[in-house]
Structures are given as structure tokens and as C-alpha cells.
Amino acid sequence: MIVAVTPNTITLTTPLHGRGFVDVVVTNPDLQVDTSVDGFEYRRPVVTAINPATSIFAANIPATITGDYFGAAVTVDIGPNAAVVLNRVSEQQVDITLPAYVVGFAHAGLQVFVTNTHDNERGSRTLFSYEPFDVAQIQPNIISHAGNEPITITGTGFDPGVTMTIAGQNAVVAYGTSAQFTATTPALASPSQPVR
Numbered sequence: 001m002i003v004a005v006t007p008n009t010i011t012l013t014t015p016l017h018g019r020g021f022v023d024v025v026v027t028n029p030d031l032q033v034d035t036s037v038d039g040f041e042y043r044r045p046v047v048t049a050i051n052p053a054t055s056i057f058a059a060n061i062p063a064t065i066t067g068d069y070f071g072a073a074v075t076v077d078i079g080p081n082a083a084v085v086l087n088r089v090s091e092q093q094v095d096i097t098l099p100a101y102v103v104g105f106a107h108a109g110l111q112v113f114v115t116n117t118h119d120n121e122r123g124s125r126t127l128f129s130y131e132p133f134d135v136a137q138i139q140p141n142i143i144s145h146a147g148n149e150p151i152t153i154t155g156t157g158f159d160p161g162v163t164m165t166i167a168g169q170n171a172v173v174a175y176g177t178s179a180q181f182t183a184t185t186p187a188l189a190s191p192s193q194p195v196r
Helices: none
Strands: 002-005 009-011 020-027 033-042 046-052 062-068 074-077 083-088 092-098 110-116 121-128 134-139 150-156 172-177 180-184
Touching: 046 110, 062 110, 074 083, 074 092
Parallel strands: 046 121
Antiparallel strands: 002 009, 020 033, 046 062, 062 092, 074 110, 083 092, 110 121, 134 150, 150 180, 172 180
16 A cells, blocks of 8 residues: 655555565556566564573563564464463564473473464574473572571572572572572571571
8 A cells, every 4th residue: 555655755555465575566647667676575574582591381471582574463482382472562572471381392492483463474493491490409508597698599490580488488589590599598596497
């Protein structure tokens, strides 16, 4: 649909078409015709990155996909599972919440798919992995029950917003990465209490 015309420019909205190069043909009212061979390219979405690129098995973790040629309306799949699209921010960014991991499917090396709904063109890239939530090590693991001491927790599947308690008392957490964070211990009534 032509929106505006000047002697030097034409503004229009493009018609639906499959991926690839197409000719652009301009016809004047006096029937003069000019053609730009392969003058326009319809492109499928290009997926560049997802942040975070790893997450725990649970659903509803927010993530951002970046790339290019994202249409006005898109759908997103992580491996075989549909994500919830929160906002198509721009042609280069889509905000989603991640789907939960489904037992029986691969959890590492998953493709991130972005599909433009107006033409079903799809782009993908292998970018994402689910990580099991696991605490592997706490250092130091012997501290004073007076509290206010720093400890480091390593493992997998830690997300921003992770919390930690020791004997039911909240530790002060400083998030680091999905594999490590630090915490300041609370004061306890007695020593040798478990960490949760």
C-alpha cells in the first residue's frame, strides 16, 4: 500500500511475501515503468543471543532475545517448548518468560526459535541450556554462630533472586552468576546448623 509520494520518494507498506529477493517495479500514471531487479529482500528472523543463556528447570524465568528482523508479532520456542512472549520491544529485541523444562527432552544445546507470525518465517540458533539446581560446595563451611561472615556458594542453576537460609534465618545474598554467589551469614543461637 502506497502511503505517500513525492517526485523523488515513495513511502509504502510492503505486501506479504516469502523470504528472498524480489523485483521492485514503479509505474507512473503516464505508464512509464522502471524496475529494480532484486531491489528488495524479505528476510527471516536472525537470532543472535539470549540472556540468560542458562536457567533452572522451572518456568517463568524472564529472558531477552536479541537479533534482527523480528516482525511486529512473533512467537518464541526454546527447543520443543513454547515461551511466553511478553513484549516485542523492537525489530532487534523480544522479551519472554522461559518455559519449564520437560522431562525426556535434551536440556543442553537447545535451539532458540523466533517466528514472525505474519509469514511464518523462522530463525533459530543453538544458544540455551537448562541447568539442574544444585549446591555443590559452601566455603568456608565452618563459621562462628555469631554470624556476619562471608561465604561462597558454588553449584549450578542459580538465578537472580536466589535466597538462602541457615537454620531458618535469612542470609544476605549477593548474586554473582548461575554457578556462584556469595552470602553473609546470620547470627544463630547455636552452632552447627544446616544451610538450606
